[in-house]
Amino acid sequence: MNSDAIKTLARAVIETEARAVSALVDHVDDDFARACEIILGCTGRVVVLGVGKSGHIGNKIAATLASTGTPSFFVHAAEASHGDLGMITGNDVLLILSNSGETDEVKQLLPGLRRLGVGIIALTGNPASFLGTHADININVSVAEEACPLGLAPTSSTTAALVMGDALAVSLLESRGFTREDFARSHPAGQLGRRLIIRISDLMHSGDAMPVTRPGATVTEAIVEMTGKRLGMTAVVDNDDRVQGVFTDGDLRRALEKGIDPRTALIDEVMTRNGKSIGPDALAVDAVQIMQDHKIQGLLVIDDDGRLAGILNFHDLLQAGVV
Incomplete structure (x- = not known):
């Protein structure tokens, strides 16, 4: 490929993902609002689960939630079935990411999580999937197409999940009345924290x-x-x-x-x-x-x-x- 072809492909990727993100606006509905209400009423923590690329996105969402006033941590879905499930209590809320909604590692966990009595919020691209139908709430993050020319590598779908996670975090931040001083207390070592906490x-x-x-x-x-x-x-x-x-x-x-x-x-x-x-x-x-x-x-x-x-x-x- 020459440089012009490379630039054309790169622009196409960005445009495809931008369209996917723009389409999410229509998915911010009553289910999204209910998810926020459940999290706001949670007396434990938001436990984010995922595997593969969804796991990487989930890890970032958990970090964003934790730094903006919503106690949260990430658990790898595969590790959960080998002991990490013990990190989850009945007071927690689960936020589970799976684009297909049919990820085996996630499906294996759901019966045990149901017995634990935790609230389950799903971020899936397939509301009719196993995860989508077994969750208390499903937030639709479906995309029209992946930006990968092969239509295989998670690209638009992971971007959409990440953006919806940010939408959740910011909505919760505003609902809690989280201030810049609160933000600084969880970022004391970084420049942002220094700017907001030093008097x-x-x-x-x-x-x-x-x-x-x-x-x-x-x-x-x-x-x-x-x-x-x-x-x-x-x-x-x-x-x-x-x-x-x-x-x-x-x-x-x-x-x-x-x-x-x-x-x-x-x-x-x-x-x-x-x-x-x-x-x-x-x-x-x-x-x-x-x-x-x-x-x-x-x-x-x-x-x-x-x-x-x-x-x-x-x-x-x-x-x-x-x-």
Whole structure:
């Protein structure tokens, strides 16, 4: 095959799978809603079963459910009949994937699962199949055709099952009122978790590490403070630590361009009043947005009483992996 033929085939695969996904919209029906209700009422966990390619998709669906507020894990259908069935309790709900609905490993499990009394939700491409008719609810994930030119390799069918699994997870997430803070608690090590769980108070410079200048100080004194603390800025606060303004490297450049004498000019004359600030309890990701929107490199951290609580630099966000 030449490169043009390869690109044509690849585009055809994508178009075929896109059509399969689009057709799923008509399969989101009362059975889908009932499946969500059963899962929401579950006092145990959602146990996802599958084998082969359906097993791979089921594993991902279980991971997505677990990370979005629905306790879930995956059990390989073949291993279930060799002891892993003991992982399932009567309080759980089963989500079983089989495109044909006739997978032998799944069919062998159903009598035992029925005796256990668990709710069974099927994701099949054949509602009239053994699995489709023996499940409490069947969610139809049938596709018109596989994207494989031979019509054999699971392609469109696995994509459809994966997308329907995502639809379930997101519907359950919204129904539970799952928030981004909840999401962060289950993703503390990843960048997403860091962006959603780290607060300004975790990163800010406070105490003696804060560059602070008092009103009435000269620009030279402010420069010395900025240089010593290496944050590219200094807060200007009164004797009660209430913020009066901020003086940055940018303010210094602009002042020098105007010809001021830093030895005699007062900080009050050149500082920025009402500079951008943030509270100590805000999320670090909110600081990123403020800095990006206003093209600045630092923020004053001010408490509810208007007092200086800390200073945050863009490099602090970088080092914490928030950016």
